[in-house]
Amino acid sequence: LFVDDEPALRSGMEAFGRLRGFTVLTAGDGAEALSRTRAPGVDAVVCDLRMPGMDGYAFHDQLRAERPGLAARTVFVTGDVVSNETRDTVLRQPVLAKPFSFDQIEEAVIALMRGAPYRAPERPASVPR
Numbered sequence: 001l002f003v004d005d006e007p008a009l010r011s012g013m014e015a016f017g018r019l020r021g022f023t024v025l026t027a028g029d030g031a032e033a034l035s036r037t038r039a040p041g042v043d044a045v046v047c048d049l050r051m052p053g054m055d056g057y058a059f060h061d062q063l064r065a066e067r068p069g070l071a072a073r074t075v076f077v078t079g080d081v082v083s084n085e086t087r088d089t090v091l092r093q094p095v096l097a098k099p100f101s102f103d104q105i106e107e108a109v110i111a112l113m114r115g116a117p118y119r120a121p122e123r124p125a126s127v128p129r
Contacts, residue, residue, distance in 0.1 A: 030054025
């Protein structure tokens with residue numbers, strides 16, 4: 001399940017999944033994502049942190065209450081700066097910085113599905129112009 005309020009990212013993730021042999025369900029916000037996780041067939045979640053309505057934090061809190069196993073197989077994506085401290089103490093899940101590559105998402109999801117740790121790459125402190 002790929003959760004993001006940006007339609008272009010959702011479409012891109014669906015296309016990438018098809019190329020790799022995955023079925024990718026999508027949702028535009030946390031409430032829609034929760035509804036999708038209540039149906040069978042969702043093995044992992046990739047979720048944006050900042051979305052209108054129910055954001056990724058609130059979605060994950062609810063998912064942990066309803067489906068803790070699936071919550072443990074969640075990768076977050078964000079355009080915001082997320083410190084290692086936030087990752088480790090609040091989310092306890094991988095966080096990929098936007099822009100990310102679809103390959104990074106695939107690596108993170110596969111690691112979580114195998115029960116292996118995955119450490120997201122650090123965002124550079126500054127980007128030379």
